[in-house]
Amino acid sequence: MERPFDGVRRHSATVDLFLAALVLALCAVNIVVDPSLRGHDGALAVLLTLSLTLGVVLRQRVPEGTLLLALFACLAQIVWENESLWAPSLAVYVIICAVADRGATWAARLALFGGIGAAVLAAVRESRGAEGTAELVIGWSVPLTLAWAIGYRARCRRCLGRQLAERAETAALMRSARREAALATQRIEIVREMYDITGQRVAGMVVQAEAADRVLDAAPGQARQALGAIVSNGRESETDLRRTWGLLSPRD
Numbered sequence: 375m376e377r378p379f380d381g382v383r384r385h386s387a388t389v390d391l392f393l394a395a396l397v398l399a400l401c402a403v404n405i406v407v408d409p410s411l412r413g414h415d416g417a418l419a420v421l422l423t424l425s426l427t428l429g430v431v432l433r434q435r436v437p438e439g440t441l442l443l444a445l446f447a448c449l450a451q452i453v454w455e456n457e458s459l460w461a462p463s464l465a466v467y468v469i470i471c472a473v474a475d476r477g478a479t480w481a482a483r484l485a486l487f488g489g490i491g492a493a494v495l496a497a498v499r500e501s502r503g504a505e506g507t508a509e510l511v512i513g514w515s516v517p518l519t520l521a522w523a524i525g526y527r528a529r530c531r532r533c534l535g536r537q538l539a540e541r542a543e544t545a546a547l548m549r550s551a552r553r554e555a556a557l558a559t560q561r562i563e564i565v566r567e568m569y570d571i572t573g574q575r576v577a578g579m580v581v582q583a584e585a586a587d588r589v590l591d592a593a594p595g596q597a598r599q600a601l602g603a604i605v606s607n608g609r610e611s612e613t614d615l616r617r618t619w620g621l622l623s624p625r626d
Contacts (some may be wrong), residue, residue, distance in 0.1 A: 424464035437477035467521040474525030
């Protein structure tokens with residue numbers, strides 16, 4: 375379900391250019407087909423079209439600025455009082471969607487409430503009575519709100535993704551810290567056992583050396599055996615120390 379939207383995000387610049395071309399084409403058809411959009415009205419229609427097309431192209435980069443441009447275009451069209459130019463509405467919806475997705479918090483709120491306010495103002499200015507005004511407000515507010523909701527949903531999904539990534543990173547750091555703590559505890563136990571073993575061997579070597587000193591003159595053979603045992607224990611201790619150092623030495 376989400377893969378198509380991920381592809382759209384990866385090619386957002388291409389999508390913006392396509393939407394801008396679509397808006398420009400629709401507005402051009404609207405201006406060419408409608409005979410009322412001539413002269414001064416035609417020039418104003420072209421100006422609004424180019425402004426909103428530029429807004430669609432830049433909506434991902436400067437969403438706040440394009441929102442202000444879209445609201446200004448809406449107000450200009452309300453003051454203009456010409457209902458013939460309908461195509462720019464698509465550009466307004468697209469810009470509001472982008473602002474709800476990537477704009478600042480104040481811009482996202484302004485996109486919703488400002489857009490609905492512009493729809494209410496335009497409907498009131500039409501002066502079609504209470505029922506007609508309500509129909510116009512609903513007809514213009516529903517697609518605007520839907521576009522805003524789509525953009526805001528994308529914002530919420532992106533925030534959720536960041537939070538999940540932060541949680542995963544924190545969990546990974548905690549697991550790494552626990553592994554390091556367990557390894558440090560294991561090394562301490564190895565050192566403690568090595569200390570006990572080596573201490574016992576050294577104590578035995580001291581006793582054997584004292585015994586060899588006592589019987590050196592009376593029993594040279596026994597003294598030689600004691601010295602051999604001292605040498606053997608010393609080499610074993612040296613081997614164990616080297617092996618322990620190999621276990622405890624840091625590895626990249």
